Amino acid sequence: MLTQRRFGAGFRRIxxxxxxxxxxxxxxxxxxxxxxxxxxxxxxxxxxxxxxxLFGHYLGERAYQDIIVNTLTMGLSVATVGTVIGFLFAYVxxxxxxxxxxxxxxxxxxxxxxxxxxxxxxxxxLFGRNGMISKGIFGVRYDIYGLTGLTLALSLSLxxxxxxxxxxxxxxxxxxxxxxxxxxxxxxWHIFRTxxxxxxxxxxxxxxxxxxxxxxxxxxxxxxxxxxxxxxATRVYISIIxxxxxxxxxxxxxxxxxxxxTVFIIQRYWVGRTSVVSVTGKPAGTPQxxxxxxxxxxxxGLVLGICALIISIYAVMFVGSVTRVFGVNNTFTLxxxxxxxxxxxxxxxxxTTTFAIIATPLAGVLGMLIAxxxxxxxxxxRNIIDFGTMLGIAVPGTIIGIGYLLVFNNPITLxxxxxxxxxxxxxxxxxxxxxxAVLGGALAIVIVYVIRSVPAALRxxxxxLSQIDPAIEEASISLGANNAVxxxxxxxxxxxxxxxxxLIYAFARSMTTISAIVFLTTPQTRIMTQQILNETExxxxxxxxxxxxxxxxxxxxxxxxxxxxxxxxTGAERSLEGGA
Amino acid sequence: xxxxGLFFVVALLLLTLIxxxxxxxxxxxxxxxxxxxxxxMTQAFQEKTGIETSYVRLSSGEALxxxxxxxxxxxFSVWWGGPADAYIAAANDGLFESYESPNxxxxxxxxxGADNMWYGVYVGxxxxxxxxxxxxxxxxxxxxxxxxxxxxxxxxxVAMAHPATSGTAFTAFWTVITLEADKLEAEExxxxxxxxxxxxxxxxxxxxxxxxxxxxNILQYTRSGLASGPMAGRGEIAVSVIFSHDCVKLxxxxxxxxxxxxxxxxxxxxxxxxxxxxxxxxxxxxxxxxLDFTLSAEGQATALQVNAFQIPTNPExxxxxxxxxxxxxxxxxxxxxxxxxxxxxxxxxxxxxxxPAPTD
Numbered sequence: 001m002l003t004q005r006r007f008g009a010g011f012r013r014i015x016x017x018x019x020x021x022x023x024x025x026x027x028x029x030x031x032x033x034x035x036x037x038x039x040x041x042x043x044x045x046x047x048x049x050x051x052x053x054l055f056g057h058y059l060g061e062r063a064y065q066d067i068i069v070n071t072l073t074m075g076l077s078v079a080t081v082g083t084v085i086g087f088l089f090a091y092v093x094x095x096x097x098x099x100x101x102x103x104x105x106x107x108x109x110x111x112x113x114x115x116x117x118x119x120x121x122x123x124x125x126l127f128g129r130n131g132m133i134s135k136g137i138f139g140v141r142y143d144i145y146g147l148t149g150l151t152l153a154l155s156l157s158l159x160x161x162x163x164x165x166x167x168x169x170x171x172x173x174x175x176x177x178x179x180x181x182x183x184x185x186x187x188x189w190h191i192f193r194t195x196x197x198x199x200x201x202x203x204x205x206x207x208x209x210x211x212x213x214x215x216x217x218x219x220x221x222x223x224x225x226x227x228x229x230x231x232x233a234t235r236v237y238i239s240i241i242x243x244x245x246x247x248x249x250x251x252x253x254x255x256x257x258x259x260x261x262t263v264f265i266i267q268r269y270w271v272g273r274t275s276v277v278s279v280t281g282k283p284a285g286t287p288q289x290x291x292x293x294x295x296x297x298x299x300x301g302l303v304l305g306i307c308a309l310i311i312s313i314y315a316v317m318f319v320g321s322v323t324r325v326f327g328v329n330n331t332f333t334l335x336x337x338x339x340x341x342x343x344x345x346x347x348x349x350x351x352t353t354t355f356a357i358i359a360t361p362l363a364g365v366l367g368m369l370i371a372x373x374x375x376x377x378x379x380x381x382r383n384i385i386d387f388g389t390m391l392g393i394a395v396p397g398t399i400i401g402i403g404y405l406l407v408f409n410n411p412i413t414l415x416x417x418x419x420x421x422x423x424x425x426x427x428x429x430x431x432x433x434x435x436x437a438v439l440g441g442a443l444a445i446v447i448v449y450v451i452r453s454v455p456a457a458l459r460x461x462x463x464x465l466s467q468i469d470p471a472i473e474e475a476s477i478s479l480g481a482n483n484a485v486x487x488x489x490x491x492x493x494x495x496x497x498x499x500x501x502x503l504i505y506a507f508a509r510s511m512t513t514i515s516a517i518v519f520l521t522t523p524q525t526r527i528m529t530q531q532i533l534n535e536t537e538x539x540x541x542x543x544x545x546x547x548x549x550x551x552x553x554x555x556x557x558x559x560x561x562x563x564x565x566x567x568x569x570t571g572a573e574r575s576l577e578g579g580a
Numbered sequence: 581x582x583x584x585g586l587f588f589v590v591a592l593l594l595l596t597l598i599x600x601x602x603x604x605x606x607x608x609x610x611x612x613x614x615x616x617x618x619x620x621m622t623q624a625f626q627e628k629t630g631i632e633t634s635y636v637r638l639s640s641g642e643a644l645x646x647x648x649x650x651x652x653x654x655x656f657s658v659w660w661g662g663p664a665d666a667y668i669a670a671a672n673d674g675l676f677e678s679y680e681s682p683n684x685x686x687x688x689x690x691x692x693g694a695d696n697m698w699y700g701v702y703v704g705x706x707x708x709x710x711x712x713x714x715x716x717x718x719x720x721x722x723x724x725x726x727x728x729x730x731x732x733x734x735x736x737x738v739a740m741a742h743p744a745t746s747g748t749a750f751t752a753f754w755t756v757i758t759l760e761a762d763k764l765e766a767e768e769x770x771x772x773x774x775x776x777x778x779x780x781x782x783x784x785x786x787x788x789x790x791x792x793x794x795x796x797n798i799l800q801y802t803r804s805g806l807a808s809g810p811m812a813g814r815g816e817i818a819v820s821v822i823f824s825h826d827c828v829k830l831x832x833x834x835x836x837x838x839x840x841x842x843x844x845x846x847x848x849x850x851x852x853x854x855x856x857x858x859x860x861x862x863x864x865x866x867x868x869x870x871l872d873f874t875l876s877a878e879g880q881a882t883a884l885q886v887n888a889f890q891i892p893t894n895p896e897x898x899x900x901x902x903x904x905x906x907x908x909x910x911x912x913x914x915x916x917x918x919x920x921x922x923x924x925x926x927x928x929x930x931x932x933x934x935x936p937a938p939t940d
């Protein structure tokens with residue numbers, strides 16, 4: 001009863017402030033139209049009579065059962081390997097006395113800006129049947145296609161998530177617990193086993209589940225490295241691109257959605273809540289670092305080995321972009337860059353960057369706004385808003401794409417009742433996808449960029465905001481400022497670091513996303529990742545690599561600009577750091 | 581906060597740069613040949629006419645699916661390139677507009693579609709594109725028959741495209757169907773072909789049996805027809821099933837001495853690359869001009885700029901020395917109308933029966 005009354009009061013407070021009420025309404029509308037509706041439409045199509053028949057067919061037949069098993073196996077395998085690699089990097093970074101830590105940290109962050117296909121393609125050139133390393137050094141015609149290659153490529157692309165997760169946890173781990181164990185006579189290994197790992201268990205679970213969701217949603221790597229290892233994401237893709245069978249695509253999508261969403265919900269609402277680490281608040285003292293030579297050099301060597309692997313992959317990309325046919329005809333050439341910069345590729349470069357520039361601030365502001373509403377304003381249904389927003393990233397990109405095709409391929413109109421045929425229907429939402437879409441389909445692509453990026457901005461904003469005492473904002477309100485002014489002048493500057501992180505993530509994510517927009521490009525819009533897919537698919541790796549190099553350059557420049565414009569430390573931020 | 585304002589203003593300004601809609605003096609071509617030829621052809625047309633021409637490249641199965649899906653509101657006005665089977669399938673569905681091109685009289689009647697629904701712009705033959713080094717390593721000779729591809733030593737070392745997305749692969753697929761029909765017909769008249777000349781169900785089933793067996797040797801079904809060529813070139817696979825002109829192009833463009841072209845002795849198929857006007861397209865006038873251009877000697881000559889070694893259908897267009905000599909090959913009797921009519925049904929069966937099947 002008490003909570004209900006509190007929520008009711010929260011609502012009344014919101015309604016009293018028109019700016020707040022309107023922004024809440026807009027946020028809810030946006031989440032519903034841009035995220036929830038397409039997913040519901042997709043599910044609706046899959047439950048049509050034709051769709052229900054297909055469910056029976058796909059779930060009953062051996063070949064399709066294998067595809068489902070393949071998808072889940074790949075998810076488990078990537079989640080395991082990626083989590084282990086992420087943990088290794090974080091452990092060495094925080095707990096081991098090792099050289100080159102800054103370097104290792106940077107290498108672990110590289111996959112964030114990595115365009116799709118770059119890793120998979122480079123892996124073929126390094127470890128494929130005729131790979132530089134597999135064939136060139138070991139003389140083996142190694143079969144990298146299928147589960148092995150996919151695990152390698154996806155683990156190396158996704159381990160950053162686990163790394164950042166573990167790094168934060170290890171740094172927050174109270175060293176006094178380990179010190180106590182040491183004082184009681186426990187060996188380092190014993191402490192690792194009985195103190196460190198149990199405290200990190202939620203971290204392992206969270207990383208594992210997040211990587212699982214990301215892995216089974218991935219489209220780019222299976223297209224290049226899959227061999228005859230079929231997964232659901234590629235089935236969705238071929239159903240649309242090859243057969244234009246919306247129903248089959250929707251059915252495969254729902255089959256893919258079930259594990260994605262289940263695992264996401266487990267991660268978010270069950271594992272996410274059982275945090276052991278932050279109970280004691282700020283860690284006391286500095287963590288002890290491992291100096292035992294075997295452990296120290298063993299782990300450091302392992303991490304440096306993985307760093308070398310990652311570097312070699314990107315080296316192949318850079319070298320491949322300036323050689324005629326990498327590995328076959330290694331003549332130096334700039335023709336690939338000429339193609340991308342001066343040829344047909346330049347449109348894609350300009351379009352993609354433009355869309356990302358538009359989407360980035362929108363995603364950043366929206367993320368902060370939702371974080372503000374959820375953390376600061378107590379009202380019923382804020383959990384639903386939070387969940388709705390998170391769906392934007394929890395749902396595989398291909399599914400978002402299909403949902404958009406289903407909902408926005410025709411204008412959504414409202415015909416007024418009782419006015420006769422003379423009054424034309426009112427267009428509520430114009431045609432957003434396909435040919436002759438409004439702005440050549442650009443609007444749909446920008447919206448998809450936004451909804452794929454908002455969840456990360458929301459999380460970092462909410463995390464930071466919940467650590468900031470609302471007293472400062474309350475003071476602002478007491479002094480007569482309204483909610484809007486307070487949000488702009490107090491809250492936003494306070495959560496600037498989260499805002500910056502959200503912006504950087506949004507830009508990088510937008511530039512590198514493929515699965516969500518692969519069905520949304522139109523003749524008027526060319527997207528770099530789509531072009532990279534085309535070039536890769538047709539075996540012109542040189543052009544694909546040149547695109548990748550330029551894409552990375554654009555992302556790096558943008559991050560630099562964001563740091564300079566948004567990242568400058570202001571008084572508010574410094575006082576926060578000083579006061580915390 | 582001022583910086584944010586600036587951000588949004590810049591973003592909005594950039595938004596205005598995006599073309600809101602297609603202008604009348606522009607044309608968007610749905611293009612199926614290799615990307616560089618799409619560029620060369622559209623640029624040559626643009627230079628000649630001043631019509632701003634862009635293109636989207638899609639493999640022929642994808643293009644067909646896209647035209648079907650957007651039939652209510654077509655995005656493209658003209659489709660150029662890719663085997664005629666898909667053109668016939670589209671024409672049967674009423675997706676094309678009949679157009680009598682003044683340049684058509686130059687063409688052999690074989691290259692004029694029924695009711696002037698489409699025209700042939702080039703011809704190419706299905707072949708095998710093999711990596712000699714890999715074959716040597718595997719101890720396998722250069723394949724010269726469809727049966728050679730079933731050699732267990734080639735397990736995981738053959739690649740072709742998915743017939744649903746690729747016209748290249750569908751041509752190969754129809755070739756095997758025809759050969760199976762011929763085989764049955766030779767054994768007993770009437771068992772290979774129905775009275776209307778289409779292959780019998782038995783012939784089709786035999787072809788599916790062949791591809792089910794070949795599936796064990798296939799590394800991957802690519803999306804685009806020519807994709808398996810570079811895979812062979814890089815030594816990832818031994819043999820690619822592809823149009824021979826695409827293999828020759830690869831040899832000229834970096835894989836010289838690595839790739840060899842060969843043809844199945846029992847018979848090989850060929851494509852008749854098409855061009856057609858899409859019903860209800862946004863730029864009908866420009867589309868007709870473009871179609872005329874692709875049939876002209878000048879338009880077809882653009883092939884030579886980009887190492888496209890297809891044989892032009894316009895007898896006045898220049899032919900490369902590297903183009904395949906069709907008279908040296910055993911060609912099957914490629915029944916384009918039947919292939920076009922059965923296309924959709926066959927690729928759907930392939931997609932459910934062969935492609936997802938696990939290899940043993």
